[in-house]
Every structure is written in structure tokens, then in C-alpha cells.
Amino acid sequence: MQPSNPLEKFKIESVIASFSRRQDGNMSLCFGDTRDALENRGKFLTSLGIDYRNLITAKQVHGKNVKYVGQENKGNGALDYESSVMDTDGFITDQPGVPLAVLTADCLSVFIYDPKRPAIAILHAGWRGTEQNISQEGVRAMQNKFGSQPKDLLVGFGPSIRSCCFQVEDDFKSNFAFGLAAKDGRVFMDIALINQRQLIDCGVRAGNIFDPALCTFSDDDFFSFRKEAKDAGRLISVMMLK
Ligand SMILES: [Zn+2]
Numbered sequence: 647m648q649p650s651n652p653l654e655k656f657k658i659e660s661v662i663a664s665f666s667r668r669q670d671g672n673m674s675l676c677f678g679d680t681r682d683a684l685e686n687r688g689k690f691l692t693s694l695g696i697d698y699r700n701l702i703t704a705k706q707v708h709g710k711n712v713k714y715v716g717q718e719n720k721g722n723g724a725l726d727y728e729s730s731v732m733d734t735d736g737f738i739t740d741q742p743g744v745p746l747a748v749l750t751a752d753c754l755s756v757f758i759y760d761p762k763r764p765a766i767a768i769l770h771a772g773w774r775g776t777e778q779n780i781s782q783e784g785v786r787a788m789q790n791k792f793g794s795q796p797k798d799l800l801v802g803f804g805p806s807i808r809s810c811c812f813q814v815e816d817d818f819k820s821n822f823a824f825g826l827a828a829k830d831g832r833v834f835m836d837i838a839l840i841n842q843r844q845l846i847d848c849g850v851r852a853g854n855i856f857d858p859a860l861c862t863f864s865d866d867d868f869f870s871f872r873k874e875a876k877d878a879g880r881l882i883s884v885m886m887l888k
Pocket of ligand 1 (some may be wrong): 808861863864
């Protein structure tokens with residue numbers, strides 16, 4: 647099995663970063679079969695050295711808001727969906743022991759680490775968030791709040807639906823200048839490739855971005871909203887400064 651650490655390439659020891667797989671169970675308290683979600687979170691996060699009761703999650707809205715969270719936000723969305731942080735699709739923090747998470751099924755999770763500060767960000771980037779350039783919003787938030795330099799940032803991607811499977815409408819061409827590929831008269835989108843380009847465009851080094859290139863639709867190891875619709879569970883992408 648391929649590694650589930652999106653920052654694997656960088657051999658970082660001061661950060662926990664990981665995403666779950668189907669076998670770890672549904673991690674959403676809101677979507678799919680939620681009955682075992684808390685237990686699933688408990689098992690998965692404990693294996694990483696994270697107390698699941700401290701987890702911070704968002705009521706994700708496919709927007710571009712990125713919020714700073716700290717010790718006082720620990721546990722928001724950990725035990726019930728209602729207490730999740732409102733209206734945001736990304737988190738940043740420079741505080742150790744504060745676990746940040748996004749939940750996805752086809753959308754891309756983006757993990758960002760600034761080893762200089764140190765500080766971290768985690769983002770939820772579906773096609774709508776990608777269209778609104780949430781990756782650059784994340785980098786900007788780290789620049790504004792922490793004084794991060796884009797050239798120092800290390801980035802890893804979680805699994806997402808890829809251009810092998812993500813057919814989109816023709817009119818996507820007018821909204822995305824790159825990252826679309828034509829195949830047999832149909833248009834396919836590569837969310838990860840577009841986010842990679844957006845990150846490079848705001849100063850992140852290409853060599854500092856790691857893309858494990860995992861497709862949630864092709865690979866049964868992951869939940870896929872396109873494939874499973876309302877029954878789809880969610881995988882969790884989680885990041886914490888030690
Ligand atoms: Zn695929």
C-alpha cells in the first residue's frame with residue numbers, strides 16, 4: 647500500500663500529517679453512514695498520536711475562507727457536527743497540539759507546512775474551492791498571520807478524483823485556463839494539477855509540492871462522491887504540529 651502521509655517525501659518529524667482510507671471507516675458526523683464515525687475517528691487518530699476529542703473540523707461550504715485556529719478552538723466539531731467551525735474550508739495554526747482536519751470524498755485536501763515559523767495549514771479544495779483559488783488564500787493567510795515565505799513552504803496533497811475520471815461540463819473551459827484535458831470529445835479536470843499551478847504561481851517551489859497522485863474514483867481504497875453519491879462516507883485529512 648502506498649503511504650498515507652502526504653508529506654512523506656519531506657521526512658518531517660515535527661508534524662503529524664495523514665489521510666484515512668475506506669478501511670478506516672467513515673469519518674464524517676454528517677455524511678454517509680455516521681453510526682461508527684466517532685469510533686472510527688478515535689481509532690485512526692489515536693494511531694497517529696492525536697486525541698480525537700481535540701479535533702477541529704469545519705462546516706465546509708466549498709468556499710475560500712481560511713481561518714486561524716488555536717488552543718481555544720480545540721474540540722470544535724470533534725464530537726458533534728454542530729460545533730464545527732462555521733463557513734470555512736481551511737485552517738491555519740502555529741500552535742502545537744492543535745489538530746486540524748478536513749473531510750473529503752473526491753475533493754482535494756492540501757497540506758502546507760512552514761518549517762521556519764513553524765506553522766501549518768490544511769485546505770479543502772473541490773472544483774469550486776479551486777476555482778476560487780483556496781490554495782493561494784491558504785498561502786496568503788500564512789504570509790499575513792505568520793510572515794511565512796512561499797518559497798519555504800512544503801506542500802502535500804491527499805487523494806482526490808483525477809483527470810482519469812473527473813468529467814466536467816464543457817463550460818469549465820471558460821473558468822479554468824489550465825488543468826483540463828479533452829478525451830474522446832469529453833472534458834476532464836485535474837484538481838490537483840490546478841492547485842499545484844496556483845501554488846507555484848504564488849511562489850511555492852515546484853520541488854516542494856508532493857502529489858501522491860491517488861484517484862478516489864479509480865481506487866476503491868477511498869470514498870468517492872461521484873461514485874457513491876449520498877451514501878459516500880468521508881475520509882479525513884488531518885495535520886498537527888507536535
Ligand atoms: Zn481515476
